[in-house]
Amino acid sequence: MNIKDAKNELLHTIQVYTRKDAHGRYLMPAVRQRPLLLIGPPGIGKTAIMEQVAKECEIGLVSYTITHHTRQSAVGLPVIVKKNFQGKEYSITEYTMSEIIASVYEKMEQTSCKEGILFIDEINCVSETLVPTMLQFLQNKTFGTHPVPEGWIIAAAGNPVEYNRSAREFDIVTLDRVKRIDIEPDLDIWKEYAYAKGLHASVISYLNLKKGHFYHIENTAAGVSFVTARGWEDLSSILFGYEELGLTPDEKLIRQYIQDDDIARDFAAYYQLYAKYRKDYPITELLAGNLSEKEFQSVCGMASSAPSDEQLSVSGLLLDGWNRYFLQFAEEDHFVIHLQETLSQAKTALLAGSSLADFAEQYRNALKIRQQNQLLDSRETDESEKTARILEKCLTEARKKRLNAPEEIIDVLREALSRSATIRKDLAQKTSHALEQGFAFAKAAFHDGPELLFLISDLSHNICAMSFIRTFGCEEYFIFSEKLQFQRERAELLQQIDSAVFNSPG
Known part of the structure; x- marks a missing residue:
C-alpha cells in the first residue's frame, strides 16, 4: 500500500487498540494487540507518519533507532540480588530497567499522556546479540523482564532485505505475532504531502515530468545509486536556503542529496531552466492582477508559443x-x-x-x-x-x-x-x-x-x-x-x- 493508506491503517489500529469499556478497561487484551510492523524502502516516510499519527491521536510517541543500541541499553544492566527460596538464601541475577522502557515512563510524566506509541526503527537491522531481544519484544511486548506499559502500542519499521545488506527476514513465528504493513513509493500521494509542506516548486515540477525519477535504488559496479522521497524533501529545503542567500545551486550540491549521477545531472539542468522560466514569467504579479492587459497578453503569447516541456514547467510555476x-x-x-x-x-x-x-x-x-x-x-x-x-x-x-x-x-x-x-x-x-x-x-x-x-x-x-x-x-x-x-x-x-x-x- 502507499504511505497515505498505511497512515490510515495505523490510525484505525490505534483507535481499535485503545477502545475502553464503561469501567475504563481496554476492550482488546494486550495479548491480541499485535505490534505494527511497517516494511518499506528507506526514505519513504515511515518515521514521519508515526509522528503525524501520534499527534492526530493526541497520544505520546517515543522513537528509537535500535541499531544505535547495545543489549545493555535495550535490556538493562545485570545486578546481583539476594532472594530466599524455601528457607535458603540465593544470589540471583536481575536486570535494571531498559533505557527504552524508562523513556516511555519519562514521556508519560512529561506529557501526562497515559497512552502512546513506542516506535522502534530499523528493527530488522539489529546486531546478532540483540536479535533474541527484538524477537522477545515483538512476541511478548517486553524488554528483558520489563513490559511496555498498558496503553502503549508497539510499532516498528524495517527495510526489505533487497535495500539493506544488514537487514534480515523475520521467521514465521515472529511474523505470526505482528501486524505487517508493506509500503511502496507513490508519487501522487507524495505530492499531496509536498504541496501541504510547500516544497520547492522545481522539485514537484521536475517529478511531474520525470515520474520514474521519484524513487530509484540500483546496485551498480561502482556501488549503490539511489534517490528517495527523503532526498527530494531535503533537497527542497537546501534550495530554499541557497536562494534566500543569493547562492546558486549547482550539480555538486544536487549530488549531495540525489545520489544517482544521471538523475542529479538531469535535475541540475532542469533547475537552471526552471530558474530562467521563473524570471521570464512574472507569475506572482500575474496572479495578483498587477499586470496591464498588454503585459498579460504578452505573457500568454510567450507561453502559447513555447515548447511542451516549457509549458509544463510554466504550469508548475502557476501551481506553486x-x-x-x-x-x-x-x-x-x-x-x-x-x-x-x-x-x-x-x-x-x-x-x-x-x-x-x-x-x-x-x-x-x-x-x-x-x-x-x-x-x-x-x-x-x-x-x-x-x-x-x-x-x-x-x-x-x-x-x-x-x-x-x-x-x-x-x-x-x-x-x-x-x-x-x-x-x-x-x-x-x-x-x-x-x-x-x-x-x-x-x-x-x-x-x-x-x-x-x-x-x-x-x-x-x-x-x-x-x-x-x-x-x-x-x-x-x-x-x-x-x-x-x-x-x-x-x-x-x-x-x-x-x-x-x-x-x-x-
Missing part, C-alpha cells in the same frame, strides 16, 4: 503560485478557529467570575509547559504566541478604557476576533482572484492542451487547494474537472473496445 495563496489562507483559517475557541473559553471564564488577566496568565503558563515538553510544532507555536499577544492586547485595551463589567470586556474580545476574521476574508478574496487570474492565463496560453488537465490533476492532489475550492468554489476548476473525467472515461472505453476487438475470435 496558487499554492502560496492556499497555504497562507489555510494558516490564517486555522488560526481564526484557534483564536475563536480560546476567546470563547475566555468568555466562559469571565462570566464565571474570573478576570481576563488571570485567563491570559493561565494561557501563557500552559503554552510554556507545552513548549518545554515539545508538544507543539512550529505552526502551533506561532499560532499560540499570536493568540497570547491578542489576549494581552485586549487586556491592555480593557485597562486603558477602565472596563470592569464582563460584558464590556467580552465586547473587546469580540472586536479582536472580528479583526482576525476580516483578515481571513481578505485572504479568501485574494486567493479566489488568484485562481481566476491563473485560469484566465492557462486558457489563453494552453488552450485545450494537456497542461490544463495537468493543472486540474495536481490541484486535486493538493489538500489545501481542495479545502479552499470546496468552501469558496471555483467554476473553472469544476468545468475542467468534468472534462478530465470525460476524457478518462472515453480513454477507458476505447481501451475496452480495442481489447474486445483484439480478443474476438477470427
